[in-house]
Amino acid sequence: xxxxxxxxxILKNNVAVVTVDKLFKWARGNSIWPLSSGLACCAIEMMxxxxxxxxxxxxxxxxxxxxxxxxxxxxxxxxxxxxMAPPLVRLYEExxxxxxxxxxxxxxxxxxPFADSYSVVKGIDEVLPVDVYIPGCPPRPEALxxxxxxxxxxxxxxxxxxxxxxxxNNEEKTEAVTA
Amino acid sequence: xxxxxxxxxANLIRDILMLxxxxxxxxxxxxxxxxxxALLGAISGAAIAFTYTERxxxxxVQVRLGPNRVGPMGLLQPIxxxxxxxxxxxxxxxxxxxxxxxxxPILLFVPSALAYAFFPFxxxxxxxxxxxxxxxxxxxxxxxxxxxxMGGYASNSKYGMIGAMRxxxxxxxxxxxxxxxxxxxxxxxxxxxxxxxxxxxGDNVWFIVLQPIAFLIYITTCMxxxxxxxxxxxxxxSEIVAGAFTEYSGMRWALFFLAEYANLLSIxxxxxxFFLGGWTGPVLPGFVWFWIKTLLMLFVFLWFRWxxxxxxxxxxxxxxxxxxxxxxxxxxxxTGVGIYIYRWM
Numbered sequence: 001x002x003x004x005x006x007x008x009x010i011l012k013n014n015v016a017v018v019t020v021d022k023l024f025k026w027a028r029g030n031s032i033w034p035l036s037s038g039l040a041c042c043a044i045e046m047m048x049x050x051x052x053x054x055x056x057x058x059x060x061x062x063x064x065x066x067x068x069x070x071x072x073x074x075x076x077x078x079x080x081x082x083x084m085a086p087p088l089v090r091l092y093e094e095x096x097x098x099x100x101x102x103x104x105x106x107x108x109x110x111x112x113p114f115a116d117s118y119s120v121v122k123g124i125d126e127v128l129p130v131d132v133y134i135p136g137c138p139p140r141p142e143a144l145x146x147x148x149x150x151x152x153x154x155x156x157x158x159x160x161x162x163x164x165x166x167x168x169n170n171e172e173k174t175e176a177v178t179a
Numbered sequence: 180x181x182x183x184x185x186x187x188x189a190n191l192i193r194d195i196l197m198l199x200x201x202x203x204x205x206x207x208x209x210x211x212x213x214x215x216x217a218l219l220g221a222i223s224g225a226a227i228a229f230t231y232t233e234r235x236x237x238x239x240v241q242v243r244l245g246p247n248r249v250g251p252m253g254l255l256q257p258i259x260x261x262x263x264x265x266x267x268x269x270x271x272x273x274x275x276x277x278x279x280x281x282x283x284p285i286l287l288f289v290p291s292a293l294a295y296a297f298f299p300f301x302x303x304x305x306x307x308x309x310x311x312x313x314x315x316x317x318x319x320x321x322x323x324x325x326x327x328x329m330g331g332y333a334s335n336s337k338y339g340m341i342g343a344m345r346x347x348x349x350x351x352x353x354x355x356x357x358x359x360x361x362x363x364x365x366x367x368x369x370x371x372x373x374x375x376x377x378x379x380x381g382d383n384v385w386f387i388v389l390q391p392i393a394f395l396i397y398i399t400t401c402m403x404x405x406x407x408x409x410x411x412x413x414x415x416x417s418e419i420v421a422g423a424f425t426e427y428s429g430m431r432w433a434l435f436f437l438a439e440y441a442n443l444l445s446i447x448x449x450x451x452x453f454f455l456g457g458w459t460g461p462v463l464p465g466f467v468w469f470w471i472k473t474l475l476m477l478f479v480f481l482w483f484r485w486x487x488x489x490x491x492x493x494x495x496x497x498x499x500x501x502x503x504x505x506x507x508x509x510x511x512x513x514t515g516v517g518i519y520i521y522r523w524m
Contacts, residue, residue, distance in 0.1 A: 023262065024262060024263075024266050026259065026262075027258075027259045027260075027261075027262030027263040027266070028263050028266070030248075030249045030255075030256070030259040030263075031256070031259040031260045031262075031263040036416075051241075051243075052241055052242045052243045055238070055243045055244050057234060057237075057238055057243060057244070057245055057246055058244050058245070058246065058247050058248055058253075059246075059248050059249075060246045060248065060249050060253065060256045060259065060260070062234075063260075065421070066416035066417075066420050066421055067420045067421040067424075067425050069270060069421070069425065069426060069427060069428040069432065070421065070424075070427070070428060070432050072263070072267075094270075096267045096268035096269070096270050096428040096429055097267070097268040098266075098267075098268075
């Protein structure tokens with residue numbers, strides 16, 4: 001939500017919202033610290049993203065925090081089972097606002113190959129609000145970086161999310177993010 | 180070298196203020212505030228800059244690029260991080276001891292900043308050149324363990340409590356060899372005054388030559404004092420989440436984070452002062468020499484941080500008590516014998 005939207009209608013003409021909002025969006029978008037939590041094999045790709053070859057730190061996103069209190073982003077990397085769902089939701093609830101969620105891989109998006117299983121959550125959006133979906137089984141590190149940049153775009157320009165065509169068209173913008 | 184650049188500038192400002200105001204007392208009061216402002220500015224500026232340095236050095240050690248997208252060469256990265264941490268939600272968990280919990284991150288900054296009063300930045304540029312300098316410095320800097328205990332205990336969290344207990348236990352283990360390693364320097368100098376220690380090294384030879392064992396012990400225990408990776412028992416991410424800081428979020432946690440970097444600068448300055456001759460050096464002005472040596476030591480500490488794997492707490496305790504402390508005591512003995520022989524010759 002925009003800060004402008006919080007202003008009550010009666011005060012709309014009296015309150016000026018200036019660019020400090022833009023500054024905070026810039027700060028939030030450029031400093032997304034993920035929670036180091038991995039559920040399955042996608043977590044290996046997540047680690048690989050932070051390592052030397054793909055180097056997530058170029059964007060300033062490499063600060064994987066061990067505790068939810070200091071992190072901004074929950075990357076759900078892997079298969080979420082109903083057994084694991086309550087601890088994961090608890091982790092999400094422990095994170096301070098503003099917080100974001102990335103569903104990484106087919107399992108997190110819709111259960112993946114385990115969609116028929118009684119024990120697997122069929123998409124983490126059944127339990128958590130998801131900001132960005134990254135398809136793949138598992139997604140390549142470039143895809144995760146692209147997903148985090150999409151999240152950055154969403155943070156910095158929240159109005160673009162509602163556009164029909166917008167920038168969400170993945171097929172046209174698949175050029176790899178290289179150093 | 181009678182007076183360094185810093186004192187020359189300070190005297191210039193003092194003279195100008197005397198011309199404008201004319202009252203000795205008001206001028207010296209203003210000068211004190213200017214000094215405090217400069218010091219606090221330097222500490223917080225350095226702390227923010229070091230977060231960037233740390234990430235770049237880490238990237239260099241791990242053959243990565245490090246932050247390079249936010250601003251030119253990623254230089255705006257720490258600013259983005261700080262702004263973000265300031266605007267994060269401030270969570271106060273249920274069941275915390277509110278007063279103690281809120282005080283801990285603020286009080287942590289006090290010993291870290293207070294220690295800077297005893298650092299000889301340049302010839303004459305030292306805030307409190309007291310005759311018990313080293314003693315006061317160690318007494319003040321070891322207070323920081325209290326704030327870890329406060330934060331961890333008040334968090335009402337098992338991880339916080341374990342982190343706090345570890346902070347206290349390790350502080351006992353590393354303080355003893357650290358103090359004994361500095362005793363050799365005090366014996367050689369014959370004074371506890373910080374400016375004397377630097378002057379003696381400038382006149383003769385740097386203490387790293389005369390006290391190599393003490394130097395190694397000192398930098399090892401310094402790593403433990405700043406709670407950085409080979410000995411990061413207060414935080415130790417891989418065992419107890421974030422240790423004493425587990426329940427802190429946003430700006431409160433950022434204060435812990437900044438104090439860690441203030442301590443990092445402070446141990447670099449101390450190693451420079453005790454072992455590398457402080458501001459003394461040929462040709463270049465003292466202030467420049469001081470910063471060259473300090474930044475070199477800073478790089479060495481960052482290098483250690485990203486090169487060595489962390490040790491377990493029991494390994495560190497037995498290493499400090501069974502290896503470092505006897506070594507430090509032997510060093511004191513050898514220094515005494517050396518001084519006796521030197522006088523006798």
